[in-house]
Structure formats: C-alpha cells, structure tokens
Amino acid sequence: MWIAATDEVTALGCLSPEELRRWSRILPREPRRAFAAAHALTRHALSWCVPAVRPAEWQLRASKPHGRPEISAPWPAEHIRVNLSHTDDMVAVVVTRAVPCGIDVERRTDPSTVARLTDRVLSAAESARMHELAPDTRADHFCLLWTLKEATTKALGKGLSLPFATVGFDFDERGQAHRADGDRDWSVRSWRASPQHHVSVAVHAPAFDFVVHKFPEEIRV
Template structure:
C-alpha cells in the first residue's frame, strides 16, 4: 500500500475510534476494534461488545478523512474531491437519475460540477449505509433539495436523514443515516489528534 494510502487508512481508523467514543464516552478510543464483517467490506465494530448496536462508517480521499458513528442506526459517509467538468460529462448519464440530469442541465459548468459531487457523495453515503456500496446502481437512488438546499431522497422516504456540505474548497462530504429526523453533530479533527496520528 502506498505511503499516502497508509496514512489515510490510519487517520480514518483513528478518527473512527474517536467518533465511537463521542457516542460511547465511557469507552477509551484505544479500546475500539473494527473489522470488515459486512460481505461488501463495510467496517463494523467488533469490540468492545455493547448493549447498543453502535455503527460506524468512514471515507477518505486525497488529504481528507471523514467518519460517521451512531448508537443504533445504519449510517454511511462519503468524502470526495470535486470532479472536473470533463469527468462529470463522461459519467453523469450513468449514475444520475433522469430528473437529476434534467436539473443539472440548467446549471452553469461550475455549479454543475458542484451538484454532481453533492449527488455522488449522497448516493455513495446511502449505499454504504445500506451495506451494498457500489453494487447498487446509483441511478436508482435519487435526491433533490428543499428551498434551503437541504438534501432529501426524491422518493420522500421519511426513514432517512441526510446532510451534505463542502468540507473544503476542493472537497464535498455527505452523510446518510437510516433513521428519521437525525440531529447531526459535526466534530473536526483536533490538532492534538492530528499530532498523535501524523
């Protein structure tokens, strides 16, 4: 594994352990163990055993790491570097629904690229929460946005909560939790944790 990939892997798992301890404060981050027990490789908590079915999901891309953890509900997260317009043109028709494509046609190129990244990360976060990952055709899961630009499933399924935002000028992150009306709490990686996990 290349050095940068090893660093991202280590950082993602360090952040996951801290996120789990934010959910279960009596457990020290060093006590958590993750394993890929899901058939599609989704990480699951293997130790310690708790009464709650604590869940975690992680993502990393060029220089960025993101993690979501919940006490009981299936969850997924995806962080991506913004795609260039040529890549969006090549793949949008394969991964977006007809309605999503129609909405993107009205946008200028920069906004189209941002919208594509937002939709892609929402789709990947959702399929990760489902435990199916890229095996689920992305064009079968569609999203739209309310007047405040909050993400929601286009089928109005009330059993999902979504959040999507720019993680940096070059990155976008989305979270999906299979539970209604989730109150999301966002933590940033502290300098202390960065220093302990160079």
C-alpha cells in the same frame, strides 16, 4: 460526525495488527496516509462516544459481502454503528446509536469526468437538471450528488454494488436534499468541508440531529 485533514491525524499506535497489515500493503503515499488517518479517527470518534473504551481497544470487522465496518467488541458494540470515508487529503467518520449510517467525503472532480459520468450515475431527473446548470457549477453539484448517493448506499450496506442512478435526490427551496422516491425514513445532510470538498451523511431515521466535530490539532497516542 468527525472531519479532519489527513495530516491532522497521526495515530498509528491505536490501529489493530490487521489494520497495520493493510496499511503496510498500500504503496502510494497519499492513500496510505489517508487509510491510517481514517481508521485512527474512527477509533478516537468511538472513544469520544464511549470514553471508558480506549481507541486501541475497539475491535472492528468488515461485514460481508460489502465490507461495511462493524464493531465486534467491547460492549456496547451492539448499540453503536460507525462508518468512515476518506480522500487522499480528508477523512470523515459518523457514529450513531442503533441506526444504520453512512458517510462519504469527496473532492470536487474535473469537468471532463463529470461530463463522462453524469448520464451513467445520475437518475434521469438528476441528469436533466445537471444539464440545465451553468457549466462552471456542474462539477460542484455532481460532487454533492455523488456524496449523497454513496453515503446512502453505504448506510444500506450495499456500497458501490447498488447502481447510483437508482438512488435519486430532490432539493427543497432551502437546498436540503431528500430522497426522490419519497422515502422519509431516511435523514440526509451535506456539508462543504472545504471549498473543494463535500461531505454527506445518511442515517436510517426520520429525524436526526447531526453534530460536526473537527480536529484542529493532531491526535497522538
């Protein structure tokens, strides 16, 4: 997986005409920059995996009905899965071979939003545990759970159409997350990308090694 701050990725030159059209229609500055950074980082991550293909040569399409990105060309498109996520100030990409994957990056939200959403998006068990936590730790834990849920639903190809409350997580004594329904066919991992950000990845494989790449310098093409 790859993580970068949005201002570390300035590579509009590798985006497709369709991506540039979508980029041009985004008016707020921060979302516009995040969109460009996420799609540029995706293309560079794919080329890191397949050096023979340059970033601008990848052809991506949005699957239906939920818009998950898929590679349509060139070879070996059928063997690669990719997913991306962004906030206004951070982008993240995951690439796997053959197995479905999902990724989500989120900035920790304010306590009032956590209080409003806890009982709506968490399972009953998660909500009960949340209310047992010290108030000053709830926002951080909520951010962790949200990224786990969104990464998993994106890997399933459902995105936000699948109610988050139906995708629950437990944590072992090491703090490692596991599906609460006991489904061990999935691997999930979470990282603190910054003091304010959580990143989670879900892969449809019982065991999977995750490697995190960071881009300390700008990508330019």
